[in-house]
Amino acid sequence: MAQKGEVTRQRILDAAAELMQAQGFHATGLNQIIQVSGAPKGSLYFHFPAGKESIAIAAMEQSGRMLTTTLEQLLTATPSLAAAIEVMWRFFMTELEASDFRKGCPIATLTLEAAGEYPGIQACSAAIYQDWQSLLSRKLQAQGVPVEVADGKANTLLALLEGALLLARARRSTEPLQTTLTAAKALI
Secondary structure, eight states, rough: OOOOHHHHHHHHHHHEEEEEEEOOOOOOOHHHHHHHHHHHHHHHHHHOTTTTTHHHHHHHHHHHHHHHHHHHHHHHHEEEHHHHHHHHHHHHHHHHTTTTTOOOOHHHHHHHTTTTOOOOOOOOHHHHHHHHHHHHHHHHHHHTTOHHHOOOOOHHHHHHHHHHHHHHHTTTTSSHHHHHHHHHHHHH
């Protein structure tokens, strides 16, 4: 059983991840994280003495791990990258619609807003995106695509997905994801 401190830290992280994915880094205040998490103010400072950037990084790492695990499972369960891409894109379409287009990629939201001024957020973002690109590249390599070609295609697939998520939020429509799904499948 998790100790009380671990449970409180997790509640803080869950609240921060949820809020920052929907409204960004700057719009999410520490008091709002405390309110949503139900944690005492002192606990926030105890678990994250370095402040808001450290909370954002921990929330990104948690969200990144969750999405990486989902992507790994998806790539393992599907026979081809084309089939995995279809499921991935559909997953994000469903998530966007369920959140009324408030939540796209949790990594992109923080990256777009805060990576330029917070090196820790930038480094965390770069590492997560590299993990995702590597997973896609390995699936392509397993299908016989040479490493250097697979890496480039994986990078392009990731860019298509992230760009489509941004456009989908801006337009409040899954159409950009539907369009790029076709392009992504053609790429592989």
